[in-house]
Amino acid sequence: MTFMNWSRHFVTGIDVVDREHQGLVELINEVAPLLSRSEPVPGAEADALLDRLSEYAQTHFRDEERLMGEAGMAAACVGRQVGAHRAYVEELALMRREVDAGGQIDGRLLLRFLANWLSFHMLSEDQMMARQLTLIAAGHTPAEAATQVCETKDDTPQAVLTEALIDLYAVVSERNRKLLRTNAQLKTARSQLAEVNASLEREIEERTGQLQKSNQELLREQSELLRAMEAIERTQSQLLQSEKMAAVGQLAAGVAHEINNPIGFVGSNLGSLGSYVTRLFELIDCAAPAVAALPADHPARLAVEQAWQAAEVDFLREDIPALIGESADGLARVRKIVADLKDFSHVGEAEWQEADVNRGLESTLNVVWNELKYKATIVRDLGELPAVRCIPAQVNQVFMNLLVNAGQAIESAGTISLRSGQEGGYVWVEVEDSGGGIPPDVQKRMFEPFFTTKPVGTGTGLGLPISREIVHRHAGTISVDSEPGRGSCFRIRLPIAGPQPGQEAAA
Known part of the structure; x- marks a missing residue:
């Protein structure tokens, strides 16, 4: 070009x-x-x-x-x-x-x-x-x-044209200089404006970042506060439950002290009464041949036979021993209930100790039996277990939560199966019910604090979370196997030797 x-x-x-x-x-x-x-x-x-x-x-x-x-x-x-x-x-x-x-x-x-x-x-x-x-x-x-x-001065056409071009250049040059200065000023203004905008954007980003950081900090603090509140609620509930169990234990100890004495002499009296009745019937048996030897119309014989029939001696001979036996069984039942209450609560025994898990399960079942006896049949398949290092009252509390839940899962009549066994260094206990089962979405949340599907007033949503926390404190696991329509099976695994050193303090 x-x-x-x-x-x-x-x-x-x-x-x-x-x-x-x-x-x-x-x-x-x-x-x-x-x-x-x-x-x-x-x-x-x-x-x-x-x-x-x-x-x-x-x-x-x-x-x-x-x-x-x-x-x-x-x-x-x-x-x-x-x-x-x-x-x-x-x-x-x-x-x-x-x-x-x-x-x-x-x-x-x-x-x-x-x-x-x-x-x-x-x-x-x-x-x-x-x-x-x-x-x-x-x-x-x-x-x-x-x-x-x-x-x-040159007046030739060429000179005139040159002079005109020179004047035109002067005008154009001045306009160019003004345009350049204006452009420079505009670009400087744009640059300054861009710097101001960039500064504003940086300030906005900083403020936005600060706000986001503050919001995140607030959310974190709120989350921590919620977790702390949930922990306080769980601890409070567990303390209340522990206080209830301690009260039950103290009551059981007091009841045992107050009841054992009368039970003792009632039992002794029943034994004496049985002996006396036996001796009376032996006396009657000895007198019977003498009465039979009298003439049939003898007044004494007639009086004895009339009294015999009125007293229904034959019926009494059968019924009195049965009544005495039932009374003795009732007294034994009272003794067992008091003993199971004491064993369940383990009053005065909040320390780690060797305990019989099967015995704790049976004691807990006896305590909650009133909740189960009208709609559940108990099927036992308990294996031989070694003594487990644990806090028995806390483990029994887990058993109670699982047994009560199993009973509530059965609407009218069903079965609760209790199984136990040993796997290596662990013992396991299963509580299975024939209820309606647990949906998968509920299984995902059932161990969350305060989550419950029960009607208002029948559950706090803390039973399973507290049970899981107790099991974890014992270095064990708790799991559930359930499908809608076929019931639920909760399985607990506890180490026989208990938690490792340092873990017991957390319990």
């Missing part, structure tokens, strides 16, 4: 000046395709071009000022030429600042500036300089050359 053609009107007659002018024309033609595009010139390419233009100006202006100095050209004319040089350098510096501020430059504006400046420089300033240098070389003084070139 040829943007600018070299013309004879540009020739000054000074070889070095004309070569440099031609070099600038070639440079403008070289970069014209880049500068004439509608989009701005990127910073890297703009910097490279401005560097080349600055290098050209440095060489060309140095050569011109050297020629003027060697010829002794008039100071006023030299000053005007040097002023034009400085104006060009200032224009390039202004464009450089625009690139630095915005990262790009308007190529068409730069191309227009170069074309206008080169035309003005070659047609006006350098032509006047060349004519003065020619006159001085021909023998004129610098003052005469300046007067003849600068003050003599």
